[in-house]
Amino acid sequence: MTAITNHLPTAELQALDAAHHLHPFTHAAGLAARGARIITRAEGVRLWDSDGNEILDGMAGLWCVNIGYGRAELAEVAARQMRELPFYNTFFQTSHVPAIALAARLAELAPGDLNHAFFAGSGSEANDTNIRLVRHYWARLGKPGKRVIISRRNGYHGSTMGGASLGGMTPMHEQGGLPIPDIVHIDQPYWYGEGGAQSAEEFGRDRARQLEQMIDRLGEDRVAAFIAEPVQGAGGVIIPPESYWPEIARICAEREILLIVDEVICGFGRTGQWFGSQHYGVQPDIITVAKGLSSGYVPIGASIISDRVAEVIGGDEFNHGYTYSGHPVAAAVALENLRILEEENILGHVRSTAAPALARVWERLGDHPLVGETCSLGLIAGLALTPDKARRAPFAAPSGTAGLICRERCFANNLVMRHVGDRMVVAPPLVIRPADIDLLAERAWRALDETHAALREQGLMAAA
Numbered sequence: 186m187t188a189i190t191n192h193l194p195t196a197e198l199q200a201l202d203a204a205h206h207l208h209p210f211t212h213a214a215g216l217a218a219r220g221a222r223i224i225t226r227a228e229g230v231r232l233w234d235s236d237g238n239e240i241l242d243g244m245a246g247l248w249c250v251n252i253g254y255g256r257a258e259l260a261e262v263a264a265r266q267m268r269e270l271p272f273y274n275t276f277f278q279t280s281h282v283p284a285i286a287l288a289a290r291l292a293e294l295a296p297g298d299l300n301h302a303f304f305a306g307s308g309s310e311a312n313d314t315n316i317r318l319v320r321h322y323w324a325r326l327g328k329p330g331k332r333v334i335i336s337r338r339n340g341y342h343g344s345t346m347g348g349a350s351l352g353g354m355t356p357m358h359e360q361g362g363l364p365i366p367d368i369v370h371i372d373q374p375y376w377y378g379e380g381g382a383q384s385a386e387e388f389g390r391d392r393a394r395q396l397e398q399m400i401d402r403l404g405e406d407r408v409a410a411f412i413a414e415p416v417q418g419a420g421g422v423i424i425p426p427e428s429y430w431p432e433i434a435r436i437c438a439e440r441e442i443l444l445i446v447d448e449v450i451c452g453f454g455r456t457g458q459w460f461g462s463q464h465y466g467v468q469p470d471i472i473t474v475a476k477g478l479s480s481g482y483v484p485i486g487a488s489i490i491s492d493r494v495a496e497v498i499g500g501d502e503f504n505h506g507y508t509y510s511g512h513p514v515a516a517a518v519a520l521e522n523l524r525i526l527e528e529e530n531i532l533g534h535v536r537s538t539a540a541p542a543l544a545r546v547w548e549r550l551g552d553h554p555l556v557g558e559t560c561s562l563g564l565i566a567g568l569a570l571t572p573d574k575a576r577r578a579p580f581a582a583p584s585g586t587a588g589l590i591c592r593e594r595c596f597a598n599n600l601v602m603r604h605v606g607d608r609m610v611v612a613p614p615l616v617i618r619p620a621d622i623d624l625l626a627e628r629a630w631r632a633l634d635e636t637h638a639a640l641r642e643q644g645l646m647a648a649a
């Protein structure tokens with residue numbers, strides 16, 4: 186174990202952190218008042234904090250540590266690669282073995298004719314690449330007017346200017362002048378929250394048809410692409426009705442637009458398949474990958490592009506790239522991660538063992554008086570907190586009030602479960618065993634009980 190064990194006492198670390206470290210998606214003053222939780226090491230599906238508490242990581246870090254923590258093989262591959270060739274670029278007609286090998290491996294794994302990888306340092310960067318790529322694609326075909334990318338409200342595609350613009354997160358758009366031009370959003374297929382009296386199937390079809398309606402409204406000659414996550418992750422684990430993706434696929438086949446499927450969370454086993462689009466039987470023109478590509482051990486992302494699109498883009502110089510596109514250490518670690526996922530049949534474990542076990546305990550959480558719905562697919566699951574199960578009612582209190590209390594109660598019970606508004610979500614490492622899935626559910630139930638008590642005590646059980 187190579188953790189930094191001689192670190193300062195927790196309170197001093199927290200003070201330095203608050204004084205000098207501005208955190209992503211964090212209220213800095215609130216953090217300074219309470220002090221950050223400082224994670225010092227991890228193994229398998231468990232984290233340890235600077236006070237020695239052992240915590241079950243229901244989130245695989247940030248949806249990314251698919252093979253679990255502490256795999257020495259990845260560290261060894263990284264060290265070997267750093268000694269041999271720590272950096273070289275892939276610009277200007279140069280290449281190196283790790284980038285070549287990873288691109289070839291991704292071509293094998295990705296569905297259909299997705300045979301070309303353009304590397305990035307993250308999912309956000311890869312989606313920025315996609316914006317430029319699809320617009321350039323149509324321009325090269327003599328249709329420079331096809332620039333608009335249709336995305337979805339409450340979708341998440343990263344936090345760069347492009348990624349956050351593609352995303353449909355209002356709080357992100359409110360800061361920094363987003364979205365950038367020529368990105369529009371349609372509604373999400375969130376039946377529980379927005380489906381009203383419609384059946385899930387009907388609702389799913391209607392939400393998909395908004396794509397068709399938006400194309401008609403804008404004119405097909407202005408639309409470059411549609412982008413969506415197979416299952417929305419950061420939006421609260423929204424699993425679309427079964428009718429949704431087939432209808433999207435139909436529309437994309439009938440219309441002259443590209444389909445970008447953002448697999449940053451769903452890719453590399455999360456749904457039990459290599460890619461979420463395979464679960465839904467859709468064939469994208471481009472997929473975005475990151476997170477599980479390296480199981481989060483090093484930063485890397487990519488756009489994986491079809492033969493058709495790559496051929497058009499390749500006919501000209503694409504004036505785009507990142508210093509770290511195909512970084513050799515990141516590529517080597519990603520390759521090793523993919524080797525482990527395959528050789529240890531981790532996807533098989535998800536399909537035959539872990540996903541059914543999670544589905545069972547998760548469904549049981551639905552019996553809790555505070556839980557309005559539960560859903561899961563593979564090893565990604567969400568549930569909605571509600572003050573009134575029968576009416577699927579949201580809370581009268583601002584969205585996220587109950588969710589935040591629940592997240593805090595989870596942490597107090599040594600479980601990382603995230604909240605998105607008043608939905609609670611989990612996406613544990615894919616290697617999680619049934620006993621730990623039971624433990625996850627046990628702690629989640631206790632946290633729900635404590636949340637329920639706290640909400641009643643604070644008079645927050647009123648429905649909107």
Ligand SMILES: *Cc1c(COP(=O)(O)O)cnc(C)c1O
Nearest residue numbers: 307308309341342343449450475
């Ligand atoms: C996390 C995420 C991204 C952004 O990836 P980063 O590596 O954080 O830039 C993009 N799309 C989806 C679906 C994600 O979950």
